[in-house]
Amino acid sequence: DQQVKQNSPSLSVQEGRISILNCDYTNSMFDYFLWYKKYPAEGPTFLISISSIKDKNEDGRFTVFLNKSAKHLSLHIVPSQPGDSAVYFCATPNNQGGKLIFGQGTELSVKP
Amino acid sequence: DSGVTQTPKHLITATGQRVTLRCSPRSGDLSVYWYQQSLDQGLQFLIQYYNGEERAKGNILERFSAQQFPDLHSELNLSSLELGDSALYFCASNSGNQETQYFGPGTRLLVL
Numbered sequence: 001d002q003q004v005k006q007n008s009p010s011l012s013v014q015e016g017r018i019s020i021l022n023c024d025y026t027n028s029m030f031d032y033f034l035w036y037k038k039y040p041a042e043g044p045t046f047l048i049s050i051s052s053i054k055d056k057n058e059d060g061r062f063t064v065f066l067n068k069s070a071k072h073l074s075l076h077i078v079p080s081q082p083g084d085s086a087v088y089f090c091a092t093p094n095n096q097g098g099k100l101i102f103g104q105g106t107e108l109s110v111k112p
Numbered sequence: 113d114s115g116v117t118q119t120p121k122h123l124i125t126a127t128g129q130r131v132t133l134r135c136s137p138r139s140g141d142l143s144v145y146w147y148q149q150s151l152d153q154g155l156q157f158l159i160q161y162y163n164g165e166e167r168a169k170g171n172i173l174e175r176f177s178a179q180q181f182p183d184l185h186s187e188l189n190l191s192s193l194e195l196g197d198s199a200l201y202f203c204a205s206n207s208g209n210q211e212t213q214y215f216g217p218g219t220r221l222l223v224l
Contacts, residue, residue: 032211043114043202043215044155089154093211099145099157099168100204100213 003027004092006103013110019077021106023090028071030092034100035064035075038087047088048075080110115139116216118203124222130191133219137184137205143167144186145213146178149200161186162208193223 005024013019023033031052036044050057050064050073057064063076077084087107091100115138125131137144146158157170161180172178175193180186190197200220204213 034212036215041217041220043116043118043204043217045114046212046214049212091155099160099170100147100155101157102154104154 002104003030004090004101004103006088006090006106008106009104010107010109013080013108015082015110015112016079019075019080019084019108019110021075021077021088021090021108023073023075023103025071025073025092028068032093033064033066033073034091034093035062036089036091036102037084038089038105044089077108080108082110082112084108085110114214114216116203116205116214118201118216118219120219121217122220122222124224125193126224127193127195129193129223130189131193131221133188133190133201133203133221135186135188135203135205135216137186137203138214141205141207141214142184143206143208144180144184145204146172146186146188147202147204149202149218150196151199153199155202158188167208190221195223197221198223 034049035047037047038044066073087105089105091102117136119134142163145160147155158172160168178188200218202218204215
């Protein structure tokens with residue numbers, strides 16, 4: 001049973017445009033969410049996170065939005081750059097300091 | 113560079129064999145997590161250690177075991193290997209009381 005779902009396996013965007021990656025979750029008790037970026041042959045790299053007490057968190061070109069009523073979060077990258085091409089995972093801890101539950105990932109391709 | 117190191121980077125072995133994967137956490141981190149990423153799969157949690165003690169267990173096979181040593185490095189032992197054990201194995205670390213985990217570069221295991 002997938003508790004965290006990323007329904008789009010891939011996304012292709014033109015350089016300079018906005019990339020929007022989506023993630024849905026099933027358990028309303030989840031209260032913290034993270035996005036990781038993964039290049040081939042490397043480990044996941046932490047990108048940005050959001051607590052459920054907020055509905056938006058911004059860090060440079062990256063913004064994460066959280067819609068608790070819809071159990072949905074999204075990562076916006078503006079403007080997209082070719083170096084952003086990677087697999088993006090959303091994740092949530094099952095409790096503080098506990099394991100991370102990951103979505104299946106979305107492969108973003110930013111074309112020049 | 114996350115500060116988490118894993119060795120070896122690649123491992124090729126035969127069915128029925130036993131291998132040991134090693135992980136050194138970031139300096140000061142007490143908690144180590146192991147994850148498996150199979151082909152077309154998200155990251156699946158295997159096991160967590162905190163300051164030498166097992167803290168949580170995921171869907172880890174009985175053929176797999178782990179430990180964390182007094183210097184806080186961890187080893188994941190995989191025995192009676194099967195073709196289906198071929199995967200990327202990632203180690204992550206944090207203080208044990210935070211949500212963000214920092215991942216190593218992974219060990220790619222190929223069982224022939």
